[in-house]
Amino acid sequence: VRLAHQLAIESDLVKADMVESSEFPHLANKYSVMAVPKTVVNEELTLEGSLAETQLVTAVMKALT
Amino acid sequence: MPLLEESIRSQVSQRLEALEGPVKLVVFSQEVECDYCRETTALAHEVAELSHQVELEVHDFALETEVAQKYGVDKIPAIVVEGRQDHGVRFYGVPFGYEFTSLLEAILSVSAGDSGLAAESRRLLAELRHPLHLQVFVTLT
Numbered sequence: 136v137r138l139a140h141q142l143a144i145e146s147d148l149v150k151a152d153m154v155e156s157s158e159f160p161h162l163a164n165k166y167s168v169m170a171v172p173k174t175v176v177n178e179e180l181t182l183e184g185s186l187a188e189t190q191l192v193t194a195v196m197k198a199l200t
Numbered sequence: 201m202p203l204l205e206e207s208i209r210s211q212v213s214q215r216l217e218a219l220e221g222p223v224k225l226v227v228f229s230q231e232v233e234c235d236y237c238r239e240t241t242a243l244a245h246e247v248a249e250l251s252h253q254v255e256l257e258v259h260d261f262a263l264e265t266e267v268a269q270k271y272g273v274d275k276i277p278a279i280v281v282e283g284r285q286d287h288g289v290r291f292y293g294v295p296f297g298y299e300f301t302s303l304l305e306a307i308l309s310v311s312a313g314d315s316g317l318a319a320e321s322r323r324l325l326a327e328l329r330h331p332l333h334l335q336v337f338v339t340l341t
Contacts, residue, residue, distance in 0.1 A: 136302040139334040140281075143288040145315035146325045150272070151334040153302060155293025158236055159275060168337045175335040192321045199330055 138191055139174065203239065204246050215304060216251035219311040223254050226280040228261040228273050236294040240277035243294060247303070254307065279303070283310035297340045 139151035156163040156171060166175050174182040174191070180198045182191070204212065225244045229237035241258055248256035259267045261276045271280050279291040281303070287310055295303040309316060317325070 136299060136336045136338060137305050139336045140289045140302070140306045141309060141315040141317050142321075142325065142332075142334065144309050144313070145317050145322055146328055146332070147287075148328045148330065149325070149332045149334065150288035150290070152290040152292055152336065153295065153299060154335050154337050155236075155295075155299070156337045156339050158277075158293040162275075162335075163337060166335075166337065171337050171339050173337045175337070177331075177333050188318060188321055192317075192324050195332060195334070196324050196327070199328070199332065 136172070138186065138188055141188075142192070142195075202246055203243050209246070209250060212247065212304060213250040215308070216247075216254065218308060219251055219253040221253065221284060221311050221313070223307050223311045224280075224282045225254060225256050225307075226271060226282055227256065227258045228264075228268055228271075228276050228278040228280075229258065230261045230263075230276060234261075234276050237277045239296075240279060240294045243296070243300075244279055247307070253311065281306045281310050283313055285313075294340075299338060299340065 136153045143149045143151035154162060156168055166181060172185055176195050176198055182194055225248055227241050227244045229241050244256055248254045261268055275292055277294060281289040289306050289310060291303060
């Protein structure tokens with residue numbers, strides 16, 4: 136969550152949400168959240184687990200190109 | 201009965217002394233059909249009390265739809281952490297437990313207007329041309 140928010144602060148094009156799964160079960164269901172943390176990128180790509188900064192940045196940039 | 205214990209309050213208060221600029225916690229909640237709205241509002245209120253740099257603004261999600269739309273808030277409870285500008289930092293659901301640390305860190309970073317990311321990450325992100333929406337699903341346990 137911390138890292139996602141850092142990306143949002145860095146770039147005006149990035150929005151980052153923490154979503155507490157048990158309070159929003161319909162969303163957890165929609166994105167098949169079985170384990171946390173799970174990051175959903177633009178509704179398309181999902182990344183499982185806790186990610187290092189370079190992993191997350193590289194993965195999202197790759198997904199967008 | 202406060203949500204934050206006295207020892208936590210003093211730790212938080214100390215950390216918030218490092219704030220470099222004003223931060224606004226914009227909370228969206230409603231009275232009915234929202235299990236954790238009350239806790240989320242109370243938590244934001246307790247945090248805001250610990251620093252003169254942190255301002256609290258509470259909106260009724262059902263009645264103040266224009267404000268919710270302005271912030272792009274589509275579910276509750278929600279906390280927007282806003283600095284001199286809105287960076288797109290949101291918490292949906294009550295940030296208890298480990299996520300309370302995420303909330304404090306968000307407040308500190310937004311206040312400074314600095315992501316704290318490595319130079320290489322900043323370089324890559326500067327190449328973004330399209331909006332990016334990250335939703336990080338967590339649980340509080």
